[in-house]
Amino acid sequence: MAELTNASDRRRLVALLSPAYLWLLVAVFLPLSAMLFFSFLTDLPQDTPDWGFTLGNYARFLSNPTYGTLLWKSVTLGLTVTLACILIGYPCALVLARTIKGRARETLFLLVILPFWSNSLVRIFSWAIVLRGNGVLERFLELFVPFDLRLNLMFTTTAVVIGLVHSYLPYVILTSYLALQAIDDDIIEAARSMGASRLTILRRLLLPLSMPGLMAGAVLVFVPVVGSFMEPRILGGRVGTYYGTVIEDQFVAVYNWPLGAALSFILLAVVLLILALASPILRKANT
Amino acid sequence: MKTFLLTLSVAAFAASGALADEIRVLNWQGYGTDQDFAVEPFEKATGHKVVHEYFNSEQEMLTKLRTNPGAYDVVLINSIYTQQAVSEGLIAPVDTSKIENFAGISEKFATDPQLTSDGEVYGVPWVWGLTSFAVNNNSVSEVPDSLEILWDPEYSGRVAIRDDAVEAMHFGALATGQDINDIKDVDAVKEKLSSLMPNLRTFWSSENDWNQYMAAGELDVATYWSGSAARSIAFGLPITFLVPKEGAIGWLDGLSVPATSEHKDAALQFIDWMIDPEFYTVWDAAGAPASANTAAAAALPDDAFNKTVLGNPDLADRIQFMAPVSDETRESYLEIWQGLKAAQ
Known part of the structure; x- marks a missing residue:
């Protein structure tokens, strides 16, 4: 951009970029600042005339061990779901990008993004119907086994992980696919002509070259899963209390917006910290 | 008319x-x-x-x-x-x-x-109306007269209550023989609820939820509202709505x-x-x-x-009608309830 000395060029740049920045200002910056402001209040100004500023909402995170426990539980959930998404999604993307060609690829691609077009709540409720006792999955398996089967999957952490992996898997597949597809076929040919085995090609060429895409997908999955509340609530039952559900309760059940906002910003800070710690790896992947 | x-x-x-x-x-x-x-x-x-x-x-x-x-x-x-x-x-x-x-x-x-x-x-x-509980007639043969059935190990993993801090605390108060509007021994309620948690299968949040879980046979015993119970029975669900000897919330x-x-x-x-x-x-x-x-x-x-x-005429003495709940109480109940849920 430093080369843009021409005044008309600069004007054009401002004109082209301003809608995007305006959008960021209105849709991201303003609501977030309002929430940040709320998080330092004792009460909401519209409810209580004598509101004031306090750090108490942030202090409550430290004084009540429940929040810390739940945050750790949510981070663990985020890591589990991300790992599962990578293990399932990356091989899918590999096959899609390197093996299948033509019409079949388009069809499979469509099938991968199809779940994205349905409402997430509908997806989770479908899982509830499949997983619950005497549900679709148990009935189906009973066709093959002679005894009365009880999987007891519903209302477990496994059910939550299944629902979340299904919801976020397309991110990993899409980003990995784009990175894998961009790899020049000639490089692979060259490696093969030098006698590299399939595993070596995967380990030394495909994986490092597609790492930026894979990492972008992992971040796209990890961040929303740590704050998820709807999926754990519906599929988790008794064990479905996470950091996200506690924040939701503050907004919906007790109307304590300041505390809910403070808890949200602590989550944001922790996620940013995790991404910062992981950034050396991410940067290495990008070079 | x-x-x-x-x-x-x-x-x-x-x-x-x-x-x-x-x-x-x-x-x-x-x-x-x-x-x-x-x-x-x-x-x-x-x-x-x-x-x-x-x-x-x-x-x-x-x-x-x-x-x-x-x-x-x-x-x-x-x-x-x-x-x-x-x-x-x-x-x-x-x-x-x-x-x-x-x-x-x-x-x-x-x-x-x-x-x-x-x-x-x-x-x-x-x-x-009342907030009490109902049992599934298919799996609970003997109609209970006590709230203790929610804690009964026989129905472990087949019990549900509503995901609501105030309601949960009120049930804990009933089970420990206290006034729901003036819980003196909060620790006893907390302990009672904590021993209920392992027995629970899930939390229900709406009448529709409740009907689905009961119809699917996921639950044997669950807290419920009287008006909703009347509708569920009319709808054909095999359930019995009960007011136990410990009382109910009105x-x-x-x-x-x-x-x-x-x-x-x-x-x-x-x-x-x-x-x-x-x-x-x-x-x-x-x-x-x-x-x-x-x-x-x-x-x-x-x-x-x-x-x-x-x-039922002898019901009136057992009902404890709800009094207003202050914001402080509501928040302290929510904190206890979240602590109990987080420990799962």
């Missing part, structure tokens, strides 16, 4: 000199007052027109009363909020002598301290007249019709909560849920 409506119309002529008023009712949507069988006969008999406006939360209802003076003539207020409305001067005392059917309301409801203030009635007791809805109403006589006529046995029997057939009017409850058919389960 005919005689009542005839008297109503005569009264209407006498009171307003045949002037037809338009009365505005503020209520939850689909909650009795706005159904066809409520509005049409009343309009026909009195000539008054009934217009409805709805609220989605009690806070919204109070805000509407505060900000729109003169806009409403009848308002539904849960007894928990009546005193707040009285202290803010939002509602007027009701002249019960103008309400013929008021005589049928039981002494306990008519003098309820939450609906009255300084000997004046501010809310006409309309309908009430709620009471009253109809009030806003202080700024300009059609107070017409409003009282409408309230009179709302607690009339003629109206209530029709509403009950369509699925209603229990009427606060003893005469209306008595007019129900003998097999009606609201007569067999809630009409």
Whole structure:
């Protein structure tokens, strides 16, 4: 951009970029600042005339061990779901990008993004119907086994992980696919002509070259899963209390917006910290 | 029906000199007052027109009363909020002598301290209900008489309660023999609830949830609302709604007249019709909560849920009616409840 000395060029740049920045200002910056402001209040100004500023909402995170426990539980959930998404999604993307060609690829691609077009709540409720006792999955398996089967999957952490992996898997597949597809076929040919085995090609060429895409997908999955509340609530039952559900309760059940906002910003800070710690790896992947 | 409506119309002529008023009712949507069988006969008999406006939360209802003076003539207020409305001067005392059917309301409801203030009635007791529990008849053969069945290891992993901090604490208070509105030994309640958690399968959050879990056979025992239980039974679910010896949590809805109403006589006529046995029997057939009017409850058919389960005379002593819950209490309950859930 430093080369843009021409005044008309600069004007054009401002004109082209301003809608995007305006959008960021209105849709991201303003609501977030309002929430940040709320998080330092004792009460909401519209409810209580004598509101004031306090750090108490942030202090409550430290004084009540429940929040810390739940945050750790949510981070663990985020890591589990991300790992599962990578293990399932990356091989899918590999096959899609390197093996299948033509019409079949388009069809499979469509099938991968199809779940994205349905409402997430509908997806989770479908899982509830499949997983619950005497549900679709148990009935189906009973066709093959002679005894009365009880999987007891519903209302477990496994059910939550299944629902979340299904919801976020397309991110990993899409980003990995784009990175894998961009790899020049000639490089692979060259490696093969030098006698590299399939595993070596995967380990030394495909994986490092597609790492930026894979990492972008992992971040796209990890961040929303740590704050998820709807999926754990519906599929988790008794064990479905996470950091996200506690924040939701503050907004919906007790109307304590300041505390809910403070808890949200602590989550944001922790996620940013995790991404910062992981950034050396991410940067290495990008070079 | 005919005689009542005839008297109503005569009264209407006498009171307003045949002037037809338009009365505005503020209520939850689909909650009795706005159904066809409520509005049409009343309009026909009195000539008054009934217009409805709805609220989605009690806070919204109070805000509407505060900000729109003169806009409403009848308002539904849960007894928990009546005193707040009285202290803010939002509602007027009701002249019960103008309400013929008021005589049928039981002494306990008519003098309820939450609906009255300084000997004046501010809310006409309309309908009430219970939060207790129900069992699945297919898996629970012997009908229990105690709340302890929720803790029974025999039904471990087949029990559910609602995901609501205040309600959970109230059940804990009942189980530990305490006053739900004045829990002295909070630690005992906490401990009791903590021992309930391993027995739970899930938390339910809506009537629809509850019906699905029961129909799928996921649950044997679950806390439930009486009005919802009546609907589920009518719907064909094999369940029994119970009021255990430890008691149950009660709620009471009253109809009030806003202080700024300009059609107070017409409003009282409408309230009179709302607690009339003629109206209530029709509403009950369509699925209603229990009427606060003893005469209306008595007019129900003998097999009606609201007569067999809630009409039981020795029930009254076991019900603990909910009092207002302060924000501090609500928050401290939520903290305890979240702590219990997080420990799972």
